[in-house]
Amino acid sequence: MRLYTHPVLDFDARSRKTIHFTFNGRLLEALDGEMVAAALIANDIAVFRLSERLHEPRGIFCAIGRCGDCSMRVDGIDNVRICQTAVAEGMVVQSDLSPEG
Numbered sequence: 001m002r003l004y005t006h007p008v009l010d011f012d013a014r015s016r017k018t019i020h021f022t023f024n025g026r027l028l029e030a031l032d033g034e035m036v037a038a039a040l041i042a043n044d045i046a047v048f049r050l051s052e053r054l055h056e057p058r059g060i061f062c063a064i065g066r067c068g069d070c071s072m073r074v075d076g077i078d079n080v081r082i083c084q085t086a087v088a089e090g091m092v093v094q095s096d097l098s099p100e101g
C-alpha cells in the first residue's frame with residue numbers, strides 16, 4: 001500500500017515519476033524520491049532480514065537511520081540504511097534473504 005497524499009502534512013506524490021529497482025532479484029516499482037524502505041513496504045515487502053541469533057523476521061524499526069535494522073547491500077555497498085536512502089532507477093538492493101547472498 002502506498003499513500004499519495006497526507007491528511008495533515010503537505011505531501012502529494014501523485015505527480016512523481018515511477019522508477020524501477022530490484023530487491024533480491026525481483027523487479028519492483030517505486031516513486032522517484034521515495035526511500036528504499038518505503039518502496040519495499042509499498043510493494044508489500046515487510047520482512048527485510050532475519051535476526052542473527054534467532055533468525056526471526058525483521059522489518060523497519062526506527063525509520064530515522066539510528067538502529068541499523070534496515071541495513072542492506074545497495075549497488076554492491078554493504079550496510080546501507082535503506083530507510084535513509086532514496087531509491088534510484090536501476091538500483092540493486094539485496095538483503096541477507098537474497099539467494100545471491
Ligand code: FES
Pocket residue numbers: 060061062063064065066067068069070071081082083084
Ligand atoms: S530502520 Fe532504523 S536505521 Fe533504518
